[in-house]
Amino acid sequence: MLNKLARTNDDYALTIARLVLGVLFFVHGDQLMLGWFGGLMLVVGFWGRVAALSIICLMAVAVVKVHWQFGLFMNWFGTKKGEGFEYHLLAITLGVVIALRGSGALSLDRLLARLRGSVPVEIDNLAAGAHAP
Numbered sequence: 001m002l003n004k005l006a007r008t009n010d011d012y013a014l015t016i017a018r019l020v021l022g023v024l025f026f027v028h029g030d031q032l033m034l035g036w037f038g039g040l041m042l043v044v045g046f047w048g049r050v051a052a053l054s055i056i057c058l059m060a061v062a063v064v065k066v067h068w069q070f071g072l073f074m075n076w077f078g079t080k081k082g083e084g085f086e087y088h089l090l091a092i093t094l095g096v097v098i099a100l101r102g103s104g105a106l107s108l109d110r111l112l113a114r115l116r117g118s119v120p121v122e123i124d125n126l127a128a129g130a131h132a133p
Helices: 002-006 012-028 033-044 048-070 086-101 108-116 121-127
Strands: none
Touching: 012 033, 012 048, 012 086, 033 048, 048 086
């Protein structure tokens, strides 16, 4: 089970998605321990799938309980009572990508998967652009 959570390929697009979501959620959620912790887990790429799932759940609850009634768009000009859910939708989307594909390159998940031997050579070859015979 732990091998499946840490398994990821050497994809730099996933790294960018993970870092953007991690940094933004670390700053956004600094008032809440889970937000701070989930953001930090994403930044270092440790159990990225678990951190992404926790962010997806938190953002979905925030949309349903608070932001849905104010519509999609944020209150850019301060003319509405509350804020929309466009930020939450972006965070959920990035979280889904990370939850499905893993933490990507330059992550502790990637390092742990390599150390445990759970990353097949074929995944490394495909990530490097080489094709198996």
